[in-house]
Amino acid sequence: MLMGNTVKAEFVNATKLFKLKLRDSRRGILLALIAMFALVILNGLMVWRGFADSTDTLASQSMFDFSALLLILAPIAIAFIFWQEATGKNSIYPQTSISRFISSQMLSFFLVFAALGIVLVLYLLMSGIFSLVSIWQPNFILGYSFNASFLALGFLAALFFLFMVTTAFSFLAVLVKAFRFYVVIPLIGSILFVLLFPILYASRAMPFLDFLYAPSVLLERSFTYLYLGPQTLVSFLAACLLTSIVLIAVGLILKHFKLDERGADQAQWALAMAYVSCVMVILVVGASSYLGDEVYLYPSSASDVFPQETQTIIIDTPAREGATMQIMALSYHRGSSDDFEMGSGTLGSDFVMTGGSLGGDLSIRYDKGFAFEWLSEDYADSRPVSSGRQVVFEYTPALFDMSSEKLLELTQPALHVSQSKDEFSNNQDLIISHSYEGEGAVLFVPIWSMMGLIRENARNSYPTIEVTVAAE
Amino acid sequence: MNNYAIVAEGLSKRFGKKQVLTDFSFTIDAVGITGLLGRNGSGKTTLMKICAGHITKTSGELKVWGATPLNNLSARSRLVYSSHDVSYSGGLTLGVILADYQLLFPDFDMLFAQKLLDYFTINVNGKYSKASQGVKSLFNFICALAARTPLTMFDEPTLGMDTTVRKAVCEILIREYNEHPRAFVISSHLMSEMESFLDAVMIIDQGNLVLHESVDTMRQKAYQLEGEAEVLNAFIAGRNVIYRTRSELTNLAIIYEAACDQTIIEACAAGLLLKGLSPESLYMYLSRETKGGELACLWETP
Numbered sequence: 158m159l160m161g162n163t164v165k166a167e168f169v170n171a172t173k174l175f176k177l178k179l180r181d182s183r184r185g186i187l188l189a190l191i192a193m194f195a196l197v198i199l200n201g202l203m204v205w206r207g208f209a210d211s212t213d214t215l216a217s218q219s220m221f222d223f224s225a226l227l228l229i230l231a232p233i234a235i236a237f238i239f240w241q242e243a244t245g246k247n248s249i250y251p252q253t254s255i256s257r258f259i260s261s262q263m264l265s266f267f268l269v270f271a272a273l274g275i276v277l278v279l280y281l282l283m284s285g286i287f288s289l290v291s292i293w294q295p296n297f298i299l300g301y302s303f304n305a306s307f308l309a310l311g312f313l314a315a316l317f318f319l320f321m322v323t324t325a326f327s328f329l330a331v332l333v334k335a336f337r338f339y340v341v342i343p344l345i346g347s348i349l350f351v352l353l354f355p356i357l358y359a360s361r362a363m364p365f366l367d368f369l370y371a372p373s374v375l376l377e378r379s380f381t382y383l384y385l386g387p388q389t390l391v392s393f394l395a396a397c398l399l400t401s402i403v404l405i406a407v408g409l410i411l412k413h414f415k416l417d418e419r420g421a422d423q424a425q426w427a428l429a430m431a432y433v434s435c436v437m438v439i440l441v442v443g444a445s446s447y448l449g450d451e452v453y454l455y456p457s458s459a460s461d462v463f464p465q466e467t468q469t470i471i472i473d474t475p476a477r478e479g480a481t482m483q484i485m486a487l488s489y490h491r492g493s494s495d496d497f498e499m500g501s502g503t504l505g506s507d508f509v510m511t512g513g514s515l516g517g518d519l520s521i522r523y524d525k526g527f528a529f530e531w532l533s534e535d536y537a538d539s540r541p542v543s544s545g546r547q548v549v550f551e552y553t554p555a556l557f558d559m560s561s562e563k564l565l566e567l568t569q570p571a572l573h574v575s576q577s578k579d580e581f582s583n584n585q586d587l588i589i590s591h592s593y594e595g596e597g598a599v600l601f602v603p604i605w606s607m608m609g610l611i612r613e614n615a616r617n618s619y620p621t622i623e624v625t626v627a628a629e
Numbered sequence: 630m631n632n633y634a635i636v637a638e639g640l641s642k643r644f645g646k647k648q649v650l651t652d653f654s655f656t657i658d659a660v661g662i663t664g665l666l667g668r669n670g671s672g673k674t675t676l677m678k679i680c681a682g683h684i685t686k687t688s689g690e691l692k693v694w695g696a697t698p699l700n701n702l703s704a705r706s707r708l709v710y711s712s713h714d715v716s717y718s719g720g721l722t723l724g725v726i727l728a729d730y731q732l733l734f735p736d737f738d739m740l741f742a743q744k745l746l747d748y749f750t751i752n753v754n755g756k757y758s759k760a761s762q763g764v765k766s767l768f769n770f771i772c773a774l775a776a777r778t779p780l781t782m783f784d785e786p787t788l789g790m791d792t793t794v795r796k797a798v799c800e801i802l803i804r805e806y807n808e809h810p811r812a813f814v815i816s817s818h819l820m821s822e823m824e825s826f827l828d829a830v831m832i833i834d835q836g837n838l839v840l841h842e843s844v845d846t847m848r849q850k851a852y853q854l855e856g857e858a859e860v861l862n863a864f865i866a867g868r869n870v871i872y873r874t875r876s877e878l879t880n881l882a883i884i885y886e887a888a889c890d891q892t893i894i895e896a897c898a899a900g901l902l903l904k905g906l907s908p909e910s911l912y913m914y915l916s917r918e919t920k921g922g923e924l925a926c927l928w929e930t931p
Contacts, residue, residue, distance in 0.1 A: 166702050173732050180725075181718040249715050250733040251705040 167256050174252055174260035179267065186268070189230075190275060196221060197279055201286075208598045215490070215594075217300070219601040220283060223276045224315060228606075231272055231319050232439050235265050235326050236432035243330035244425045255412050258327065262405070265323040273315055277308065280604045287600055300601035310390055311605025317397035324404040326435065331408045333428050340427070490595025633692075634659050634708075634780045634812035635680055640689035642675055649675045653689070653838045655831065657812055659779070662802075664823055664844075665816035666912040667833035673816040674712065676833065677782050680814070681710030693780065709734065711773035712784035713766050717757050723768055724753035734776040742775035745801070749794070762789030770798060774805055782814045787822075795822055802826070820909040830908045834916040840885075844908055851911040852888050855881040856901035864899055872914035883914045 200221045207218045242261040252260075284303060291297045332338055571593070577586045635657035642650040650672045657663050667673045678684045679691065682698030682705050691697065696704040717726055723746070731737045746753055749767055757765065770786045787795045803826045806813065817823055824830070830847060832840040842850070854861060858880050865873070865882045872883035883906065896903045906914075 170702055170733075176732065177718075177729055181721075184720070249710065250729065251702060253700045253702050253705065255700070256702065 167253065168259065170252055171256040171259035171263065174250070174256060175263040175267075177250075178260060178264045182264065182268070186271065189272075193223065193226075193275060193279060196223075196226075197283060201283070204600060208600075211598070215597060215599065217599045217601070219300075219603065222603040222606050223279050224273075224311070224604050225606045227272055227276055227315070227319075229440060231269055232322050232326070232436050234268060234272075235319075235323050236436055238265050238268075239326045239330045240425075240428050240432060242327075243334055243428055255409065258331070258408065258412050262323065262327060265327070266320060269319040269323060270316065273312055273319070276315075276604070277312060280308070280602065283602045287602060296597045298597050298599045300599045301603065308604065314390060314393060315605060317394050317401075321397040321401045321404075322439070324401040324408070326432065328404040328408045329431055329435065330424075330428055331411050333431060334424050335411045338427070345431075489590075489592055491592050632659055633657060634694060635814075636690075636692045637680075638690040640676075640679070640691050641687050642672070642679060642684075643687045649836050650679075651836050655838060655841050657780075657814060658828070659812055660810045661828040662806060662813040662815065662826060664820055664827040664830045664908070665814060665833065666820055666830060666908070666916075667816070668916050671833045671916070672836045673833055674784055677710060677712075677784050677814065677816060681705075681708060681782060683710065706735065707778055708780040708782065709773045709776045709778045710782045710784070711769045711786065713762070713769070713786070713788040715765075715769050719758055720756060721758075722754055722756055723751065723760075726757060726768075727753065727772065730772050730776060734778060736777040738775045738777055742771055745771045745775070749797075763791065763794065766790055767794060767798070774801070777809060778811075780812045780814070784816050785818070786815060787817060787819060795819065799823060799826070820912065821907070824908045827908070830912070832912050832915050839915050840911075847908050847911060848905060850885050850887050851883070851906035851908075853881055853883050853904045853906055853910075854896060854901045855879070855904075856899070860899050861901060864896060864901060871911075883911070885911070 204218045204220055208216055211218075238261055242257055284299065287297070287299055288303075291299055571591070573590045573592075575588045575590075577588065579586075633656045635655070637656070638654050640650060640653040641648070653676065665673050665677070675684070679686050680693060680698060682693070682701060685699055693704045694707050698704040698708070717729075721729075727739065727742055730742070731739050743753070746768075749771075751764060751768060757768065760768065766786060766788050767790060770783065773781055773783065773786075787798055790798065799822055802813070802815075806826070815823060815827075820827075820830075824844060827844050829841065829843045831838060840847075854864065856864075858875055861880060861882055865884065868884050869886040870882050871885045874881055888903070893903055
């Protein structure tokens with residue numbers, strides 16, 4: 158029994174109230190739907206115009222990420238639902254605070270589910286249209302390949318995250334009303350916001366806030382550990398689910414024991430302030446985490462397409478004193494003869510190496526016998542290398558950062574290393590070439606930007622070229 | 630089976646520092662029509678909202694159908710509280726609101742509601758928010774009546790209605806009560822139109838329950854005496870005088886106690902004019918206190 162009513166009766170009542178609330182929200186849902194479709198069309202036209210105006214050999218455009226928009230809009234909508242629930246006057250219809258609470262949860266869950274569904278539909282629509290365009294126009298490339306499992310997992314992750322936001326916002330309303338935290342909750346919200354804000358900009362713009370930086374980072378890291386920097390999707394879903402269950406359970410218990418049919422007027426401003434703070438916190442944290450530059454937007458790494466097998470070449474030791482080894486490196490896009498970079502370096506008679514330059518970053522490390530030692534990045538301090546030691550060239554291809562998207566995988570990069578030897582001078586050339594596709598219009602249609610948190614960092618797997626200097 | 634729809638014992642309500650209801654103890658029968666009388670701000674609406682489970686009480690005991698109404702679905706589903714300021718979500722038509730009632734009140738009689746709307750030629754496709762105050766009041770009355778809950782509470786049901794509609798509403802209420810007897814609680818400023826069918830009356834003044842009697846008892850107990858001041862003073866000594874005024878124009882006393890035949894004979898013998906009082910008149914005298922004294926004083930030169 159729940160306050161004299163069966164749980165079933167409460168649930169049935171909550172379902173009826175949910176139907177009413179959903180009906181009342183119909184106009185808002187319709188407007189949001191129209192607005193989102195209008196944004197898609199507008200965005201599509203802007204992309205089209207961008208391609209038309211571009212003079213780059215590899216033009217790149219990115220469509221708007223509607224899942225990112227959802228991460229901003231959904232918390233605002235959820236806050237509004239629970240603000241209305243907490244500050245609304247008692248209705249004429251039979252209900253209890255518990256059934257109202259549950260019905261608001263239902264509405265919020267439904268709207269989140271529907272919004273995610275709309276985002277998915279918009280994505281499929283956009284992908285479908287542009288796929289057809291790419292068939293008709295081969296130079297038009299869709300940046301991200303269709304990945305059904307990623308879509309499903311991303312949907313699940315966003316759903317669980319927004320469910321957690323829903324339960325957190327509803328719990329906030331319960332706290333404010335049950336304990337009359339008209340001042341405390343907004344104050345905590347404001348402090349959270351003030352603490353987190355410096356993480357992004359405030360300490361730079363307002364130096365007097367520097368002292369807040371350390372606690373902000375601590376807070377952000379604690380939060381990150383649970384929700385923003387999960388190591389796996391399962392841990393992320395588990396954290397969201399557990400938090401949601403705990404918040405709903407505690408919220409229901411508080412609703413059961415602490416009647417909150419009072420203070421609707423006082424709660425209006427308190428809850429509004431608290432929710433504004435919360436939304437700001439979510440935006441700040443979201444901006445720095447889910448939507449940040451360091452987050453890859455799609456779970457496919459460069460390693461998926463880049464040749465992974467290391468290329469090993471045994472270089473003969475220059476037999477004659479004074480002989481050198483020339484390192485030649487060139488980078489070009491296929492089909493072009495004039496658009497390439499070339500750098501060179503010299504592995505001298507005493508195996509002194511100097512660096513070369515390439516479209517990308519080339520680093521060189523050599524085996525000292527007991528450990529590898531890096532040569533300095535700019536190769537200014539050339540170092541002797543004993544013969545018979547392994548020399549490893551690590552090459553990081555150019556990422557082609559354009560519009561915050563990574564074009565690397567679409568360029569189909571290829572690495573090749575070869576060696577040539579001059580019989581007379583005993584000089585050697587080591588040629589490292591990096592070629593890539595360089596013609597086309599690449600369109601990224603992103604989805605589930607928050608999934609970038611969960612995927613592996615692509616930078617962990619770069620191809621290497623191993624060169625061993627043979628023993629004399 | 631509960632004999633009482635509402636049982637209150639020492640019920641009080643305070644909003645901040647303001648005491649709105651003080652120590653209310655009363656019962657409302659499971660079947661019958663009770664009128665709630667009181668001036669503006671006397672606490673009628675607060676009392677009804679507490680009984681409807683819309684707001685909390687500060688102290689005391691309250692049972693509606695044997696249960697605390699607040700946060701109690703079984704109690705809430707057995708009552709409807711209809712006030713003149715009921716608000717619905719913006720833009721809803723009357724037809725949609727009727728459907729909502731049908732969804733949430735299990736005994737709601739849609740056919741009856743539609744017949745009543747037809748009778749008053751109210752268009753169900755019209756929006757509630759656009760309706761006049763009179764139509765809103767009438768629509769709320771119809772909805773609450775058609776809900777057929779065991780306890781129906783009307784707060785100022787006839788507000789904004791014209792005389793013709795008010796009379797029709799009273800007649801409908803009587804007929805509905807005869808067809809489906811149940812507990813009704815009605816607050817109104819126009820008790821003269823309703824006292825003919827009220828079973829009991831509660832009079833509230835400044836947050837106090839000053840009277841709760843059956844209408845028949847009130848009619849028997851309340852009477853007015855008018856006559857010369859000295860004679861009147863002598864006659865009313867030791868009686869339950871609830872109002873006394875003395876001026877050049879009137880010199881009267883309102884007594885509230887059973888007037889037996891002997892009393893009537895003695896009054897007539899003393900040259901006093903004795904008249905019975907309607908519940909509404911009694912209510913007027915019980916709540917006639919003003920800060921400024923008699924009305925005539927307003928035209929006196931200082």
